[in-house]
Amino acid sequence: xxxxxxxxxxxxxxxxxxxxxxxxxxxxxxxxxxxxxxxxxxxxxxxxxxxxxxxxxxxxxxxxxxxxxxxxxxxxxxxxxxxxxxxxxxxxxxxxxxxxxxxxxxxxxxxxxxx
Amino acid sequence: xxxxxxxxxxxxxxxxxxxxxxxxxxxxxxxxxxxxxxxxxxxxxxxxxxxxxxxxxxxxxxxxxxxxxxxxxxxxxxxxxxxxxxxxxxxxxxxxxxxxxxxxxxxxxxxxx
Numbered sequence: 189x190x191x192x193x194x195x196x197x198x199x200x201x202x203x204x205x206x207x208x209x210x211x212x213x214x215x216x217x218x219x220x221x222x223x224x225x226x227x228x229x230x231x232x233x234x235x236x237x238x239x240x241x242x243x244x245x246x247x248x249x250x251x252x253x254x255x256x257x258x259x260x261x262x263x264x265x266x267x268x269x270x271x272x273x274x275x276x277x278x279x280x281x282x283x284x285x286x287x288x289x290x291x292x293x294x295x296x297x298x299x300x301x302x303x
Numbered sequence: 304x305x306x307x308x309x310x311x312x313x314x315x316x317x318x319x320x321x322x323x324x325x326x327x328x329x330x331x332x333x334x335x336x337x338x339x340x341x342x343x344x345x346x347x348x349x350x351x352x353x354x355x356x357x358x359x360x361x362x363x364x365x366x367x368x369x370x371x372x373x374x375x376x377x378x379x380x381x382x383x384x385x386x387x388x389x390x391x392x393x394x395x396x397x398x399x400x401x402x403x404x405x406x407x408x409x410x411x412x413x414x415x416x
Contacts, residue, residue: 231406281346292404294346
């Protein structure tokens with residue numbers, strides 16, 4: 189199957205700093221990428237959908253100015269958590285889809301800890 | 304609106320026993336259904352999917368699922384589980400091409416020796 193890579197896999201930062209997480213499709217072009225957030229022992233919550241070259245579509249309740257999503261190319265999307273606070277600590281997972289396909293391929297996830 | 308309900312949050316089972324993880328969905332339109340597995344601190348891996356055709360779908364690692372449209376269910380089964388099957392399992396649906404996945408709450412499968 190197609191491979192999606194996330195980096196970093198773990199990041200610890202101080203409160204008030206910004207953190208960038210990258211999501212790359214390694215062997216296919218991803219026209220659409222999705223960002224999910226997962227709290228311990230809970231399901232995945234969709235944060236936003238990003239299409240290459242256009243603005244991301246955020247789910248209700250997700251702060252656009254706090255979670256900046258950029259999908260500048262067909263193989264890279266980034267999530268920047270701005271002015272991070274301890275409550276932003278979570279497991280962030282990206283996924284990517286090939287145009288015309290219904291299957292999503294998931295990254296390995298990035299665990300963010302804000303001190 | 305579409306939704307997915309996984310009826311069991313935790314399923315403990317002994318090694319080599321059969322297991323069924325239940326999934327029901329609600330949707331006013333046709334859906335496509337998926338089962339994913341998540342090992343600790345990892346992303347999700349696709350186990351199997353139903354897009355169309357035969358309602359019995361076979362996936363990886365010996366898992367299978369049956370789509371039942373009248374009961375709006377897509378239960379996951381394995382006839383004999385291994386310790387290595389211990390993980391979190393998520394049922395998910397999407398209702399259009401290019402649409403987002405809607406996940407159930409997850410079922411923690413714990414296989415004991």
